[in-house]
Amino acid sequence: xxxxxxxxxxxxxxxxxxxxxxxxxxxxxxxxxxxxxxxxxxxxxxxxxxxxxxxxxxxxxxxxxxxxxxxxxxxxxxxxxxxxxxxxxxxxxxxxxxxxxxxxxxxxxxxxxxxxxxxxxxxxxxxxxxxxxxxxxxxxxxxxxxxxxxxxxxxxxxxxxxxxxxxxxxxxxxxxxxxxxxxxxxxxxxxxxxxxxxxxxxxxxxxxxxxxxxxxxxxxxxxxxxxxxxxxxxxxxxxxxxxxxxxxxxxxxxxxxxxxxxxxxxxxxxxxxxxxxxxxxxxxxxxxxxxxxxxxxxxxxxxxxxxxxxxxx
Ligand SMILES: Nc1ncnc2c1ncn2[C@@H]1O[C@H](COP(=O)(O)OP(=O)(O)OP(=O)(O)O)[C@@H](O)[C@H]1O
Ligand SMILES: [Mg+2]
Numbered sequence: 001x002x003x004x005x006x007x008x009x010x011x012x013x014x015x016x017x018x019x020x021x022x023x024x025x026x027x028x029x030x031x032x033x034x035x036x037x038x039x040x041x042x043x044x045x046x047x048x049x050x051x052x053x054x055x056x057x058x059x060x061x062x063x064x065x066x067x068x069x070x071x072x073x074x075x076x077x078x079x080x081x082x083x084x085x086x087x088x089x090x091x092x093x094x095x096x097x098x099x100x101x102x103x104x105x106x107x108x109x110x111x112x113x114x115x116x117x118x119x120x121x122x123x124x125x126x127x128x129x130x131x132x133x134x135x136x137x138x139x140x141x142x143x144x145x146x147x148x149x150x151x152x153x154x155x156x157x158x159x160x161x162x163x164x165x166x167x168x169x170x171x172x173x174x175x176x177x178x179x180x181x182x183x184x185x186x187x188x189x190x191x192x193x194x195x196x197x198x199x200x201x202x203x204x205x206x207x208x209x210x211x212x213x214x215x216x217x218x219x220x221x222x223x224x225x226x227x228x229x230x231x232x233x234x235x236x237x238x239x240x241x242x243x244x245x246x247x248x249x250x251x252x253x254x255x256x257x258x259x260x261x262x263x264x265x266x267x268x269x270x271x272x273x274x275x276x277x278x279x280x281x282x283x284x285x286x287x288x289x290x291x292x293x294x295x296x297x298x299x300x301x302x303x304x305x306x307x308x309x310x311x312x313x
Contacts, residue, residue, distance in 0.1 A: 014044045014071055014194075030059070030066035031221070031229045039216045040067060040194075049174050049195035051159075051210060054218035056200055057262025061157055063218070064196035068153035073194070076148070077155045078141040080162045086169055090179060091143045098131040132183035142173055146189045153194045159209075160199040167209055170197075174212045221263065223250060229263060234270045244281045245270050252293065252303050261293040269293050283308050 015021045022037035032040075040063075043050045052060040068075035078089055086092075105127055130136075139147065145154040156170065173179055177189035197213065199205060221229065223246055230242040245266060253260045261269075269292045278285050287304045294300045 015041050017041070024070040025063075025066055026232075028066045028069040029232050030062060030070075031225055031232060032063075033221070033225060036063065036216065036218070039214055043194060043214055046214070047177075047192040049197060049213045050216055051197045051199065051205070051213035052216045052218055053199045053201050055220070055260070055262060057264040058218045058220060059263055060198040060218050061155065064153060064155040064157075064198070067194060067196070068155075071151060071153070071194070073151035073153045074148070075155060076141050076145045076152050076193075077157060080156065080158045080160075080166075082161055082163070084162050084166055086166075088140055089142050089166070089169060090140050091181065092138050092140070093132070093183075094136045094138050098136050101131050101136070102127060134184075137181075137184075142170075143179060143187065145193050145195075146173065146177065146179055146187055148193065149190050151191070151193075153196065156195065156197040158200060159197045160202045160205060164206060167206055171208055171212065174209070220253060220260075223247065226250075226263065226266060230266060230270050233267050234274060236274050237270055238279060241273060241279055241281070242270065245273070248281065248286060248307070249293065251306070255302060255306060257294065257299040257302065258296045259294070259299065265293050 015024070018034065018037050018041045021041045022032050022034070025032045025037065025040075039050055042048070052063060054060060065075060067073075141154070142156075145152050159167070159170075174195065177192055178186050180186045197209075220226070226246045226249070227242050230237060230245060231239070234242075249261050249266045249269070269289065272289055272292050273281065273285070276285075276289075286307045290300045290303055290307075294303055
């Protein structure tokens with residue numbers, strides 16, 4: 001059968017306080033503010049999953065990865081997409097192996113020349129029990145996280161892409177840290193894993209799902225934190241250039257654009273400028289590299305106009 005042991009109480013707290021979470025995140029190059037560090041701390045203490053929402057490229061996925069890195073835990077990732085179902089998220093039976101097992105039984109049976117009762121020593125009921133046991137189970141990320149005995153961080157990425165019915169799959173897991181497999185019984189987690197769900201808000205998530213999670217809205221960082229992110233992630237960059245970059249990006253985010261530049265685009269732009277040996281960004285340097293920051297021609301045109309009238313950031 002399967003491991004249906006109860007959770008051995010609340011797993012020992014991983015962090016002592018909020019500043020230590022922030023420091024630990026910084027040690028793996030993730031710059032968190034008080035709000036982010038606070039939610040991670042609470043998620044650990046309360047044993048609750050965190051639902052992270054916010055625009056693209058603001059560090060949602062990276063936060064879960066960084067928490068795994070800083071705690072030395074294994075990251076188990078479920079990448080969500082339209083059409084994701086139980087067999088890819090939770091588990092499925094290994095039909096081919098099951099079939100082979102049944103065929104093997106039949107062969108032995110017929111070789112026994114009609115002595116069906118003897119067969120390979122197994123009754124049909126025995127075969128059925130056998131093929132619905134652990135050996136025939138293909139474990140997918142959610143079940144893998146529940147059954148893990150080593151420390152894990154479970155990342156359920158871009159959960160807004162799955163259908164509402166699939167979302168329901170997550171409810172038992174996220175509130176009880178267990179899953180029910182009809183043929184096997186209930187599998188209860190050995191430990192409470194840290195769980196992060198991310199969403200780009202392409203659709204409203206169910207109330208039931210939200211209720212089970214702590215909520216974190218990740219927006220663009222403020223000027224100082226974005227500068228620190230640039231300085232941390234691009235070691236070769238000078239302070240002056242980093243400062244200019246984040247100010248220009250911020251001014252572009254204030255424009256009405258189809259798609260605002262995200263933190264990852266800020267970093268791409270910074271890398272590009274360093275590579276080109278640019279130490280000071282004038283209107284010309286900015287406009288000739290805008291395509292790194294912006295991905296729509298209409299946005300590039302609008303931004304170029306803005307930068308040419310306000311070149312000194
Ligand atoms: N607080 C931060 N500290 C350090 N790096 C960060 C931070 N926020 C974002 N980044 C950088 O931005 C990149 C993009 O972040 P990430 O992929 O996590 O965005 P996302 O919010 O998951 O975007 P999407 O919604 O498109 O999946 C990361 O690889 C990382 O380099
Ligand atoms: Mg992401």
